[in-house]
Amino acid sequence: MMWILLIICLWNFNIATCDSRFGSRNQYLCHCEDQCDQQGSCFGASNKCVNEWFGLGCQYQNLAFSFSPVINPNEAERLFKENDEYKCDILNAQTPISIQWNTSTPFTWMRIKVNNSTTLTTLSVTFIDEEMCSQVCVKQSIFQVNINVFDIACDVDFKMTTLQIHGDIVEHLCYVHINGGRNLALFQATSQSSTWGPLQLYGSNFAVDGLIKDRCNAGQCSHTLTDQGPQVWNITFDRSYEINKFVLFNRFDEYKDRLKGFFLQAFNSDSTTTFSYTNHPPTGQYIYTMVYFGKKPVNKVVIGLNNNFLAINEFQAYGDCLPGWWGLDCIQRCNSTCNDTCNTENGLCRVCIGAGDPPLCAKECPEGKYGLNCQWQCSVYCEKCSKVNGSCLLCPPGWVGLTCEKACSPDHYGQSCQNECSAHCDPPNTCNSVSGYCKCQPGWTNTTCNKECNDGWFGDYCLERCSIHCNSTCNKTDGACSCLPGYVGQKCSQECPQGKYGQNCSGICSQNCFNESKCDITNGDCESCKHGYKGDKCDKEKCPMHCLNESCDVYSGKCLSCKSGYGGDFCDTSSNIQDISVAVGVGVGLGAAVVLLIVCVVVVVYKRRARQRKQETGDGVDNVAKLQEEDHYDKVQDTNSLHDHYDSVPNKLHDKEKVNERHYEIQSSQQTYDQLSFDIDDTGQVHYEKVASPKQYENISRQKYENFSIDN
Template sequence: METKCTMLSALTVYIILSVITYSQACDNGWFGRKCEYKCRCNANRCDRTGKCLEGNSCQPGWFGPFCQYEDLVIKGQLKLIQESESVRDLLLDGDDNTCHNELRSLNILWTSEYVFTWMRIITDKPAAEIINKFTLRFQSALTSKNNKVFSCPKEKRVVVGSKTMDIFCDNNIAIGGISLAGEGIQTLCSVYVSGGRNLALNQYTIQSSTLNPVKSKSSNAVDGNTDNEYDHNSCTHTNNTEKVTLPFWRVHFKTAILANRFVLYNRNIHKERLMGFQIKTSYNKNLRTYKDKSLMPLDKYTVLEPRQASPIRILEVKATTDSDGIYLSLCEVEVYGERVCPSKRFGLDCDRKCHCPSLCFANNGVCTSGCPVGYQGEGCLEACDDYKWGKDCLHHCSTQCNRGICDKVTGHCLHGCQSGYRLPLCTQECDNGWWGENCSRSCHVNCQNLSCHIQTGQCLDGCVPGFKPPMCHEVCDVGTWGKDCTNLCDASCLNQTCHSQTGQCKTGCKAGFKPPTCNESCDPGTWGESCIHSCSPNCKGLSCDGSTGHCNLGCQKGYKLPFCIEECDKGFWGENCSFLCNPNCKENSCDIETGECNKGCKRGFLAPQCIKACEHGTWGDHCMWTCPSCYNSSCDSETGQCLQGCISGFKTVFCAQECDAGWWGPNCAQKCNSRCREKLCSSQTGECKLGCQKGYLPPHCSKACEPGQWGGNCLQLCKSTCKNWSCNKETGECDLGCVPGYKMPDCTHVCDNGTWGDNCSSQCASKCIGRLCDKTTGLCNQECITLRGRKPVCTKACDIGKWGSNCTKSCSSNCKDKLCSSRTGKCLLGCQPGFKPPYCREECDPGTWGQECAKFCNINCKNFSCNRLTGHCTKGCNTGYNRPYCSDEDKQI
C-alpha cells in the first residue's frame, strides 16, 4: 500500500509540473519547455506536451515516445521470404493495427551504415507471450571485408505495452542490416529500428563570428530546417575575421548525451568550403576528434561514432579549407543519440521518474529488469489495466471475481467471488457441502449426500425422503411422499393421505384393499370394505372387483354381467351372454352355454349351430338337394333358384328347361346365326348344326369366306382365270372380270381370234398377219406386214421353245409343251402344276397348289400349308380331320 501511495504522489506532482512547465505557448510545429522539440505527428498536429492529437499518428520515418525517434526501417530495403506487396505495405503503412501472418523471415538492408541501439516490435498477440519468439541477427557493415551475420551478446528485451516490445543492444558497432525470424514473425503488425532522436534541436549555439546577425546566426543550424539556400535565412555563416584560429560553430547540450551519428547539411553553393571539416566532442576532460577525408564536396555529411560510449556536452565543427578565404557555413546540424538520464529517470528531458527497483531505459522508462508485478507501460508507471494482474500484466482476473476486478499484484478478487467460487483467486469451485458468494453458505441438511449447486444451493442429488426439491427445506405436499416427493400416496388410502417418508396410509383403506397398509388388493374371491364379501361362483376364476364385486374376468357361459348371478335372456348365450343366437336358429332359440340351435335350423343352413350356409351347389332343408343347371352351380340355399342364371342351353329360374329351337347360350338369350342352314344351332355352343349357307365359314357361320374361296362352308376355290382370283362368295362368278386372254362370263374360255386382253375387250392390231395376236399381250403371233419405206419386221417367228430379240432366250421348262410367247416369254398353254403364270418360273405361293397355282390348300390343313403339286397337307390337319387333304370327306367320326 505504501508503494502505491508513493507512486500516486509522484504521478500527481509530475502532472502539476507538466501543466506549469508547458503553459508557455510554442510556435506551430514545436513543443517542450523551451519549444526545443519538433512535432513529428502527421500534419504537425500535436498538443503542447508533444502528444499527437486524436486521430493522428507519427509522420512516416518517425516513431516512439512523442514521435521523436527516427525510424531506420523506412530508410532500408525490406526483403521478405514469401514476399508480397500487400505484406510490405502493411509493414510500412505506419498503422500498428494492420497485421498479417504470412511472413517467415524479414530482412532489412541499408545502403548506408548505422549504429544499432534498439528497435520496437508491435504484434497482434500479447507481447509478454510472444517476446521470446523472435530471433534477431545483424549483418556486418558495408565497409567490412567479411560479410558476417552475428547476434548481440548483451541483448535485452522488455515489454512496453500489451502488444509492444523493445529490443536493446549496446554493441556500438556499425551494421549494414538486420534480420528477424522465428515463430513470432507471423504476428507482426509494425517494425521500427531506432536511429536515435535529434538532440541538437534548439540547443544553445555559438560560432566564432557571424557574417550577418539576421541571416546567418548560429542557431539556424539547430532550427530543424534543412533548407540549404543561404538567402532563405536557414544557414549559419562566419565572416572570415579570424586571424589566428580556424572558424568554428559550437552547440552546447543542456545535459550530457550519448551520440552515435552526426549529420551536417552543406550549402547549395561554395560546397568545397566544408571539405576537410573537423568535429570535436567533449565532456569534462574527455575529447574526441573526427577529420573529414572526403575527396569531393557533399550536400550532406553523415559521421558515425560507433565507439562513442562516454557522454558528451559540447560538439564543435571547424572549417579547415581555404578557397577564397576560410569560411564555415552550416545549414543544419543533427546529432542523433539518447540523453543521459540520472538513475530512475527517463523522458525527453529526463524529467519523468520510473517505478523501478534499479535502472530504467531512458527512451521508454521500462525497467531494465522488467516492470514490477502489477505495473506496465512507460516508466512502469501504469498499473495493470482493469481485469489484469501479475508480471507484465499477463494474467486476467478470474471471470468469477465480483465486478471482474482483482488485486493487480496478487490477482486476489477485491470484492469477493461470485456465487460458487472460493477466495482468494475465485478460480476454484466451492468444496462439497458449500455454495454461494465466497462459498460462505452450507448446503441444507436435507440435501441427499449434502450435495448442492455451488451457485444456487439447489440440491444436486435430490432430497432425503419426505422433503421437496430444489432446496429440500419444505416437507412434501399432501398426497405425495418419498425421495423428492416424487411418489403419490396410494389411491387406496382414504382421503389420499399418507406418511411423507414411509407412504403408509394414515386414515385407513378404501374398499377392495386389505389393511393395514392398504396397498394390497383383496385376496381372490373376496371384495368390499375389509374384503368381507365373496365373489359369485359363476365369476370366471372366482375373481371379482375388490371394490364393487363385479366379475372382472367375466362370467361363466350362460350368465349375465356384472355379478354373474342371472342366466342369459332368450336369444343370448355364451360368456357374459355376449353372443346372439344365430338368426338361422328356428324361433331364435339356442343353448345358453353352447349356442347350438336347440330347435333346429332354418332352410339353407347346417346344424347344429346353423351358422354355416349350405355348401356351394346345395340347398333346402339340411342342404339335401343339389342346384340344377345353374351357372357356376350357384342357387339360393333356401329356394333353389339359380342366383347367376343358367348355364348355356338352359332357361327359367331353376334352369331346368333346354332352349327352344333357334336359341342358344346362357338363359337361351342368343339367337342362332341367320346364316346357319335352317337356322339350327347347338343350344350350348351356338355352332350351326347343318353347316353354313354359301359364302360363310363354319362353325358359327358369322365370318365370310376368305379371298379366293366360295360356296358352302367356303370349300370351293375361285378360278385362276378370275382377275385377282376374286369371285362371288355364293356363285363363284368372277366379280372383277377375267385375267388377260379369257372372256366373260365364266372366264373359262380364251379370247376369240382377233381379240385379246382383259375380258377380250381389245382387238389385235391390223398389222398382224391375219389379225392374229397373243390373247394375253396382243403381240402378233406371226410375221408382221411390211411397212412402206421401212425394213420388214417380224419376218420370221421364233422356233418353238425360243423367244425374245433374235429368239435368243429359251421358254421356261415349266411351260406346258415348252411353248411361250416369242415376244414376252410368257407360257402360252399355261404352267406345269406347282408353278405360277405367266412365266412359270416361280413356285406356287404358300397356301396354293396345282395347275397355275389356282387351287387353295384346304382350310383344315395346319398353317394352311400343302404340297404345291398334289395339295396334300404337308404339316398335318387341324383337330378332327385326317390326311391327306383334311377335307370334310376326311373328317374323323
C-alpha cells in the first residue's frame, strides 16, 4: 500500500506533494507562503498565509478575493486583502467602508484587527441585498482571538451582496477578513455509480483532491462510464458540518456542456434533505456556485446527471463546525459555560461587552471596569464610566472624549466642552477651558464676558462712567456719545469755547453781551448786556425811558404801564402838554424873579459894607484888632454839623456848578458867609475852616475853586 501512495505522490499531474498537506489524515492543504507544520502553522522564510486564505492553518477563505468584489473607498482595498496578520496599516479615515460582490453570499463571521481595542464598541455592520434592502448585524457575538484580533459573528439569514462597516473603529482597523468558510470536502469519502477506466485514473476521489485542473485527463478528475444511464457522485463527510456554500468546477475544455442539467442534494445524518439544487442553464458553465442560507447540518451530498456519464473536476463544500464544536477536525466540544457557542479556532467563549461572565454576559462590570469581559480600567479622568465602551459618563469641566482625555478646543469650555466661549472675549471666542473665564473686550463684563455694560457705564469691565454731559447713554465700548448743548468732544468733556453755545457749539453768543460776547454755553443767555440792550440774549433794546419800572414787552418794546404824566404805547407823550408849557413858563419866571431879587440883595449888602469899611478906615490898627477879637463866628454852625450836612454828597460828585450851589447855600444861610472856607478831599468829604477876613476868604475860595476837578 505504501508503494502505491509513493507512486501517486510522484505523478506529474499537478497533484500536491505529500509535504504540502497536514492534519490527522493529511486532509488539509497548506496555504502558507512557505511551509506549514502538522498543525498548519506557517514557518520558513515567511509565516504568512497566501492571499485568499487566513485563520487557523490558513484554512478559511477570504471573501475579499471571491466573486470580483468592488471595494469603497479604493484605499480600503488593502484592509480587506491584507494577509499579514502582524501588520497594521490603518486607513486613518472615519468614512464608512464597504465591499460589494456580483452575486449573493452568506455571512457567518469576519475577523478584524484594531490598533485600539476600546473602539470595538463603536463597530456597526450593515448588510445589503440585491434589491437594496438592508439589515444590521443582530445577536452580534464577539470572540477574542488575541489581544487586538477579534471575530465578529452575526446571527443573520441574509443573502448579502454588500457589507458596510461604520463607526469610529474604521480609522483604527488594521485589516478585515470576511469568512467564506473552509473547504470541508477535501479528502472526504467519495463514491460514484461507475468509473471510466482504471480506478486510479478517474476515481471519485479526484474530485476532492484540492486541485483544479485545466482538463479532465487521467488523474485529474472523476469520470463515470458512458452509456450507463443516469450517473451519480456521492460524498459522505466524517461528521456533520454547517455548510453554506457548494462550488462545482466543470472541466475546462470543449466538453463543458456535458455537465448542464445536473442536480445536487444535501442530507443530514438522518438522511433528511436539507438542500436541493437543479441546474437549468442553456449551456454548460465552468464553475457553479450554490449558496445555502439554511445553516442546517450537512452529512452527505449527492450530485447526479440524467445523461450517459458524469465528469467532475473539483467539488468544494465551505462551512465550519456545528455549534458547540471547535478545532480543525471539529472534534473538540466548547466549554459547557459557553452555552454551546465558542470560537471555532480556539474554543473560547464569546466575549462579553460590559459584563464579566461570558457567555451569558449577565453580570455587569464592577465600578471602574468596562469592555470585553470587564478587562479594562476606566480612565483616570473619570470616576465612573460606561460599562460597554469605557467612555466617561460625565467628564470634568474642560475635558471631553471617550475617556475625557482631550482638553476642550480653545473656543469651548465647561462640562463636556458644551459651552462656547464668548465672542466678546479678547481675543474673541477664546477662554479658559474649565471656567470660560477670559479678558473682556471694552463694553463687556462678567467672568465669561457675557454681560454688556449697564447704561451709563463703558470701557474695560464697565468701570468708567459716561459723561454727565451726554445727551443719552454713551457707547459702551469707548464712551462716545451725543452731547448736551454746551459741550463737544467724543465723550462730551469739553465746554464750548467762549463766544459759542448750544448743540455742538454751533450757536454764536450775541455781540450785545457784555464782557466780550460771553454767554451761557447751554442756551446762549448773556450774563449781562451792553448799554442800550436787554433780554436773555441782549437782543432787545431797553424800554422807553418813561415806562413805569422800566417794564415793557420784550418783543414789541411797548411799555406795560407809564410813569405819571406820560401816555402812549411807548410812554412818549405827555398827558397835558399845555399844563407842562405853563408850568415851564411859571417856573422860568419865578426863577428869573428870584435871581433878580438875589442880585438886588447882594448889591444892597455890598453897598452897606463898603460904606461901613469906609467909616472904619480911619480907626486903623485898633479897629482891625478889635475886629479880630470880636467873635464873628458865634452864629456859624459847628463844623461837625456842617460836615454831617454834606455827607449826603455822593462820592466822586465833582460837578463845579453843584459845588458853587452848595457854597452859595452856605453863604445864604450864614450871616458871616465871607468868613467861612471849605475844602473837598479825594474821597468826596467836605472840610471847613474859619478865615480872618472877607478878603482872606475870597482869596482862598477862588484858589480852591480853580484847582477843583471832576473825577470820572
